[in-house]
Amino acid sequence: MxxxxxxxxxxxxxxxxxxxxxxxxxxxxxxxxxxxxxxxxxxxxxxxxxxxxxxxxxxxxxxxxxxxxxxxxxxxxxxxxxxxxxxxxxxxxxxxxxxxxxxxxxxxxxxxxxxxxxxxxxxxxxPGSLSAHHYFHTRPSELCCLVVDSGFSFTHIAPYCRSRAMKEGIRRINVGGKLLTNHLKEIISYRQLHVMDETHVINQVKEDVCYVSQQFYKDMEIAQMKGEENTVMKDYVLPDFSTIKKGFCKPQEEMLFSGKYKTGEQILRLANERFAVPEMLFHPSDIGLQEMGLPEAIADSVQALPQEMQPHFYQNIVLTGGNTLFPGFRQRLEAELRSLVPAHLPVSVLLPDSPIxxxxxxxxxxxxxxxxxxxxxxxxxxxxxxxxxxxxxxxx
Missing domain, CATH: 3.30.420.40 (ATPase, nucleotide binding domain)
Known part of the structure; x- marks a missing residue:
């Protein structure tokens, strides 16, 4: 069958x-x-x-x-x-x-x-149960894993032991890909162009240019610099669906005020939006959501579980869902968790080849x-x- x-x-x-x-x-x-x-x-x-x-x-x-x-x-x-x-x-x-x-x-x-x-x-x-099954299949010696599933509507944290969900440890953050895209639409509409009706296009912009900052305040400083020192700034050519079917980023050397722009190209200039949007996964309070960020929610989830199992969960964190594809997501999460978890416990975050x-x-x-x-x-x-x-x- x-x-x-x-x-x-x-x-x-x-x-x-x-x-x-x-x-x-x-x-x-x-x-x-x-x-x-x-x-x-x-x-x-x-x-x-x-x-x-x-x-x-x-x-x-x-x-x-x-x-x-x-x-x-x-x-x-x-x-x-x-x-x-x-x-x-x-x-x-x-x-x-x-x-x-x-x-x-x-x-x-x-x-x-x-x-x-x-x-x-x-x-x-x-989906978490299937992800856990996949993880235990590839690592048969492990008994515990923590699935972080950051999708379209929510981000869920779900601990599994021998393929059974431990319900007391499941946490939800009300931030997902839809909220990030909507937030980016609002920022661009406020600063540059009215794009509130362009969900499809702006979702593509988000996937092409956004990344998770490793040092938020340092990147903020760079984003305010002028000229070539501003390595954060990117120019994004919007599609017109006749000659340009899909939007793309301008190469850095073409971008820097060289005046090489073709007439008729509609450009979005993005600076701190690139990392301020995915930052909401780590700090939902940035947009007024009174919730924990992802690292704190993971620590809170693990602390709700039996003490002798906690080291195994920190060591087997697996990322799934589209938001985990932001460049720098895994490194930032691992670094922030490291600072929250007792020093003697190892922390390991796995990003699979295809988290979706x-x-x-x-x-x-x-x-x-x-x-x-x-x-x-x-x-x-x-x-x-x-x-x-x-x-x-x-x-x-």
Whole structure:
């Protein structure tokens, strides 16, 4: 029987059969300024000629799946694609959901998977569990790990021991990629250009130019310097979607006031925004969120766990989610944790090669686990016992 692994994130869905490669596809619908009447779903985004003023219709709000109409359309599109062509009666699905999900959302998901799509069997879990499974698979001698999952809506810290989540240690920071992009839109709109409608473009700017500062105040000083001394400043050429399809950074030598700019290029000049935006992950109070930053939240999470296990968690921190791809993220987190953790305890932070698909890969490994069949709920079991059997088996 085929196993389909679907890491159903609030921004992207990571999907693929367990014996194939993963595809990362937008988990939303779009409408564009130019074709208002037409709605594009998931990877149909590539068909939009002019994605300026792109309007997103998201199934998730504040990290929870609330718009089932949009989610169904995305799933219909994915499951019907040539590449996946799901034969539901002969397919098992591993699907992810947020930590501490609402039971009403869980029941709706059970109904859709079993009654509408009629999957043969299903396993509902959270991305952290799959990431932990992946980590323990690659390091079989380890018993504990701490998954830091910094995604679109939130950043979660979840400790695992022998693949079981230790719920007393789970922490959430209400900062994710969506908030960072929105903050960057506000800063640019205030300082330079009105870009409040350009979520798609500014998200690309964020991914291309932002980084995590190792010495915030020093970088702030550099960002205020004039001319060539200002190594922080970058000029970003915005796309016009006719000649320039995708925005890009100007090379340093072209940038420095050489007057070499082509007419018609629309330039964003970015200085301290480059590191002040990702800084919110470390200091949410910068924008008035009364919350701990990431290093403090990790220390708080570990301190809630049994003392004899704490050294093992500090030594096995694994980063997942798109925000961990900011240059300097891992180094800064490790350095700040080092200053918070007792000197005799080792601190080790691992950034996998692909933090976005890390939990999907964990699902792929899980589908080959000898106990996999016992974790599933089959359609017959669901028809016989209803939601009760899912609650019992999917203890998350």
């Amino acid at each position: 085929a196993t389909l692994v679907l890491d159903n994130g609030a921004n992207t869905a990571k999907i693929g059969y367990s014996q194939e490669r993963v595809s990362v596809i937008p988990n939303c619908q779009f409408r564009s300024k130019t074709s208002r009447l037409k709605t594009f779903t998931a990877n149909q985004l590539d068909e939009i000629k002019d994605p300026s003023g792109l309007f997103y219709i998201l199934p998730f709000q504040k990290g929870y799946l609330v718009n089932w109409d949009v989610q169904r359309k995305v799933w219909d599109h994915l499951f019907g694609k040539e590449k996946f062509k799901v034969d539901f009666a002969d397919t098992s699905i591993i699907i992810t959901e947020p930590y501490f999900n609402f039971s009403t959302i869980q029941e709706s998901m059970n109904e859709i998977l079993f009654e509408e799509y009629q999957f043969q069997s299903a396993l509902r879990t959270n 698909t890390y939990s999907w890969e964990g699902g792929k490994l899980l589908s080959n686990h000898p106990d996999y069949d016992e974790m599933l709920v089959t359609r017959e079991e669901y028809e016989e016992n209803g939601h009760f059997i899912c609650e019992e088996k999917f203890d998350i």
